[in-house]
Amino acid sequence: LLTKKTNTQYVWTTDDEGYLYVTEPSTASDTNSYSYNLKQISLDGTTSQYIIENLYFQKTDEYIEQYRKNGFTTAEFSTSPDSTLSGGEITSINVDQTAKGMFLKTSLAAYWFNMETQKFVMISAYPADLISYSNDNKKLLFKDEIQYRIFTFDKTEGDYMTEIGSKKIKNISDISKVSNMQWISNSLYITYQEDNNIYIADKDG
Numbered sequence: 001l002l003t004k005k006t007n008t009q010y011v012w013t014t015d016d017e018g019y020l021y022v023t024e025p026s027t028a029s030d031t032n033s034y035s036y037n038l039k040q041i042s043l044d045g046t047t048s049q050y051i052i053e054n055l056y057f058q059k060t061d062e063y064i065e066q067y068r069k070n071g072f073t074t075a076e077f078s079t080s081p082d083s084t085l086s087g088g089e090i091t092s093i094n095v096d097q098t099a100k101g102m103f104l105k106t107s108l109a110a111y112w113f114n115m116e117t118q119k120f121v122m123i124s125a126y127p128a129d130l131i132s133y134s135n136d137n138k139k140l141l142f143k144d145e146i147q148y149r150i151f152t153f154d155k156t157e158g159d160y161m162t163e164i165g166s167k168k169i170k171n172i173s174d175i176s177k178v179s180n181m182q183w184i185s186n187s188l189y190i191t192y193q194e195d196n197n198i199y200i201a202d203k204d205g
Contacts, residue, residue, distance in 0.1 A: 009025075010022050010024065011023045011092060011093055015095045016098075017097050018043050019040050019042055019095075020041045020043055021038060021093060021095045022041065023036045023038055024036065024039060025037075026054050028081075032058065033056045034057045035056050037050050037052065037054065038053075038102075051115075055079050055090075057086045057087055057089070058088075064087045064108045067122070067125040072085070074164060075121070076114065078118070079118075085120070086106075086109075086111065087108040088107035088108030089106055089107045090105070091105050091106060091107055092129075093105075096137070098137045099137040099154070100114065100115045100116050100154075101113055105127055105128060105129065109126060110123050110126070110128035110144065111123060121153065123151045124144040124149065126145050127145070128142045128149075130142050135183060135185070135186060135188065136188065139188070141182075143181070147168040147169065147172065148168065149167060149168050149169065150167050150190070151166045152165060152167075167204060169192075170201070172194065189201065
């Protein structure tokens with residue numbers, strides 16, 4: 001399916017539709033930013049195409065550090081070598097065709113990429129790990145070094161109560177004591193264990 005080039009680092013994942021996704025360094029990389037292309041390859045090797053080209057991420061952590069101190073607004077932005085919201089080297093990806101997007105973890109932060117709009121949203125100013133998608137494929141559960149959070153990336157048209165963005169799961173005092181964080185089957189509630197107790201929280205944390 002893929003021939004590895006010498007001294008080239010790849011980040012890859014697969015989806016439930018039978019495709020392999022691989023990030024490759026783009027020739028657009030420069031001294032100030034990393035740049036990647038995302039290649040989609042069918043697992044039977046019959047099709048191969050670049051579905052995203054030139055994803056830019058700043059090499060400096062200067063702007064990310066400001067967002068960690070002062071917070072940031074949840075808003076879509078386009079990939080650009082001048083964007084101050086995107087930063088770090090890509091370390092992992094997860095593509096979900098049903099959710100129509102991709103979760104990206106970098107060495108500095110975490111992002112959601114909307115495949116339809118071809119735009120990013122920063123979901124954490126820290127590197128974060130994806131836990132799972134919600135049953136309605138409009139939210140995802142993740143953990144950064146500060147807290148467990150739910151990120152809502154889509155909502156039903158006409159729903160004015162739901163907000164796009166990240167919300168921390170309340171009443172967790174020490175994330176190191178939390179285990180088995182997961183969505184409850186066929187619902188928008190989550191469950192987790194802490195100090196040998198089982199807790200349930202809704203989609204708003």
